[in-house]
Amino acid sequence: MKKTMYEKIWDAHLVRASASEVPILYIDTHLVHEVTSPQAFEGLRLNNRKVRRPELTFATMDHNVPTTDRSLPIKDQIAAKQMETLAQNCTEFDIPLYDINSPEQGIVHVIGPELGITQPGKTIVCGDSHTSTHGALGALAFGIGTSEIEHVLATQCLLQHKSETFEIRVDGTLPYGVTAKDIILSIIGHIGIDGGNGAVVEYTGSTIRALSIEERMTICNMSIEAGARAGMIAPDDTTYEYIAGKRFAPKGEAFDAAVEGWKQLPTDEGASYDRTLQLDAADIAPQVTWGTNPGMVTDVTERVPNPADMDTADEKRAAEHALDYMDLEPGTPMTDIAVDRVFIGSCTNSRISDLRAAAEVVKGRKVADTVNAMVVPGSQAVKRQAETEGLDEVFRAAGFEWREAGCSMCLGMNPDTLMPGQRCASTSNRNFEGRQGKGGRTHLVSPQMAAATAVTGHFVDIREFSS
């Protein structure tokens, strides 16, 4: 029988499948961070259970770490306690930890691929919805809740229902100024934030094939913003080249053997998907969100929509709420919207290629007087690489703040937050109400668009800005 990549990985990880029960799926890699894990470890202790495979578990601190000077004590005592708790749990259960002072510390979805932990064909879970990021290398990766974290710690397995399969095919050459971020925002705009519910998305087509691994991560990362269980892209030579030489990647003959195995993963020709969507890359323009979820998005050349034009009464009411919260008037050109803050970072867009792209726009220019802008590298390794290339100097010279690695203002658990009423151009993944700070107004954009917005003080069509 012809199978999709998802079905191949699924079948290869079934420990037990009986018609009357939920299948038991084996988990190859479990990533852990400080925010969603403490109650899971506590559950193990209460039930006198052990971590079944600590060596398949990796932990880091990312969500509430400060991004300022790491040599200073952490001011937020509750956050410090949570980090301390993770450290104690990792010691007690013998789990490798990249803590706040580790040279490998970073956002869990940045360091997994960076260290070669993320590999094609693996099942990877983490108590974080953006675990879908790892699908960029041909893994089946998805977010889980804390009860499921405890389940994986105790059993190295999950009880999982099989998802539907959803092929999203993008073909053609990506126009100048249009990025992976614009592709995924455009997809979410097309199918809506629940368009992927119940499905695992596989991104295919010549446009996707031509993307780098880091760009593919941006796409897979936001699969959850369309409600998908996971997003994945078949491995190819780009994937193998990316993995080769990484710390946890197989070496020498073992690597060659692994590649032979990985080559069996892509979806068989003629295999069918439960749902499909086709897009033409030529139709995609730089995207900016206008509302309070990632599906409320439009081309930068467009205007703020009118709620009266929405298809349903529910959507009309949601758009009215959103515009009220965002303090925007229907019909306003997107490029007329001025911002107070710019955030370049998050598991969506904080890798070295994102920083290079933003620095290219910023080089020789200054951040507008009305704007406070910051760059938060996704990991300490990304930060070191950027500094080696002098990108930190480019950003600093332009007036950006240059920070330590972490999730930072993507979700504002650490001190990096918007003040009420502040408007932000952000390279992150969620523009939910209050996400970056209570009363804060978030517009999602690509790193290039964020950089250009920092310079001009308002949204700008990057295609005109650069030329």
Next chain:
Amino acid sequence: MEAFKEHVGLVVPLDRINVDTDQIIPKQFLKRIERTGFGEFLFFDWRYLENGDPNPEFVLNHSRYAGASILIAGANFGCGSSREHAPWALQQYGFKAILAPSFADIFRNNCYKNGILPIALPADVIASLSQEAHDTEGYRLMVDLEEQAVICPDGTAHTYEIGDFEKYCLLNGLDEIGWTLQYETDIAAYENQNRL
């Protein structure tokens, strides 16, 4: 986990679609290392004003809905972040069941693990139940898990789907980890076979 068989309770309507888990429990409350104490922060940004007073416009603060234990909401309830703090907050506030046209996948899973019943009903049924909850003070529904039905005061029954295993777990308050560990030999065999 507490077993769930049936529940009769006051219904509160939340007329919003795409309610995300950031709204259900904002991030500043995720720093706790305990599993309890989240109920008072449920829907925090909508529920309280800047000065900390309850927002009189938010539906949970209307006195007629005090003590509500069944929430009716718009489509795609619980989207966004995987934080299990969201069902913890709902449960600790006192909700036993959530009725909506659809739910986000991770949130729905997280509900089952905490003895909350997420019930998907057709949009027109949700709209009419929501209208009743607006129009009729003290409007209560019965949620029957065994029969898989939501029963209205007039006796009308709306049936719903739930997976056999999820139903079994809820009815029995099952410890899923314990359930999986009974297949430890299968897990070990899988590991041996795949040299893991």
